[in-house]
Structure formats: structure tokens, C-alpha cells
Amino acid sequence: MKYDFFPISYTTIDDIDLDKVRSFFSRIYEREYQNAVDENLLVNLEIFTRMLDTPRATVGGMLLFGREPQRFLPQSGIDLARYSGTDVSHEIIDRANLDGTLDELIDQAVVFVKRNTRNSGIITGTKRVDISEYPMDVVREAITNAVAHRDYSIAGFDDRLEVHSPGRLPNTINLENIAYRQYSRNRLVMEYLLKLGYVERLGTGIRLMQRRMLEHCGREPEFFERDDEFIVCLQSKFF
16 A cells, blocks of 8 residues: 555544635546535545544645644645855755645745746847746756655755655666656555646656756756655756
């Protein structure tokens, strides 16, 4: 069984944001949910499980719909830092420690990156066209991939942006086939992120990132493993 289907001890229905569940239901099924959100609906949506004698929130359910996900899963936040140079020994000029559900974390992390992303401009005809240091669709994809698999951190430098995900690639995936093989450690999380529009289509994210970075700055993203981390590195267009 995937980790995100496992129950979390001591959780109750009060630990789930029922308004968020109702909003999700209405958005996905395009109709209002008229009844009170109850245990049966939560189990049907796999936000809750009856694996134990007492129904409990699943890991995925808490990550996606919890009132305070980090209370039960403290490793699920995002740490962000913007360094003034090209390695971690340089001064940190902006940082954030994010809490919230996965959709909130993705949105907040993108806002942080935007805040720390430089822009340049070129004149085309009589108009100025702004050029971003990084394509934001690639940034969002890298962050979404990270949150779908585990806890993570994001580090920005003068010459690159790095997204760190604890946990090496699974056995069936390696650095050579990562663009063509699809595997999800957390199927429930991935399915919900797909429904919420954070993932376009399973198995296409890496190729999208490669194509967009080539178009943007002529360099594909770099993927590598170091110790127990998987790292995505995006090179700045301005270096």
C-alpha cells in the first residue's frame, strides 16, 4: 500500500477542513454538495480510512485537506531560502518556512520564487517585453513534483534555482529514464493534484520542463542525486 493511504493515529473528522472538502467536491463534480460532509463521504474520497477500528485521516487526506497538516506531519512543510551568491556559504537575503495543505504550499512557494526572480526586458518594435529569469510553469512543475513525493526545500542562488526532495529515486526510475518512466510514491496525492489542476497529465512533467527550459535559456534542467536527496537544478537565464 502507498504511504499516503496509511491512517494517522489520533486524528478525527475535526482535523479535516470540511469546507475545503466541500469546495473540492463542487469543483471536480461541478455540482454543490448539499448534505453535511460526513465520515462516509470522507472514506469514499479516501481522505479517511477504516483500516483501523476507529476511522482516521489518511496521510494524503491530511496533506490535502487537513486544518493543520504540519501538526501531524511536521516534515511536510517547505523551507525556502534565497542566497546572495552561488553557494550556501553566502548571505541569506530572503527566507520562508511554509505550512499548509499541499495546494497552499505550492502557491506560496511559487510566490516566493517570483519575489526573488529577476526580470530583464528587450524592446520589440515600440514595446518592451519582459523576460523572467525562470519560466514559472517550470518552477511550478518542479515544486509540484517535489510536494507529490515528500518533504522538500527550495534554494535560490544568483545563478540557479534548486529544489531538494528527501528520498532518492525509486528502484524503477533512474537519471537516464526519468523523462520516460512514470512512478508515484503517493498515488492519492498525485490523483488529487491532477484533479486540482496542479498536474496536467501524469508522466509528462519532466519532458515539459526539459522543453521549456531549452526554449527559455538553451539549457535543460539538471537532475541528480546526492546522499538521500533528489535535486532539480534550473539554470538562470541571466548567467
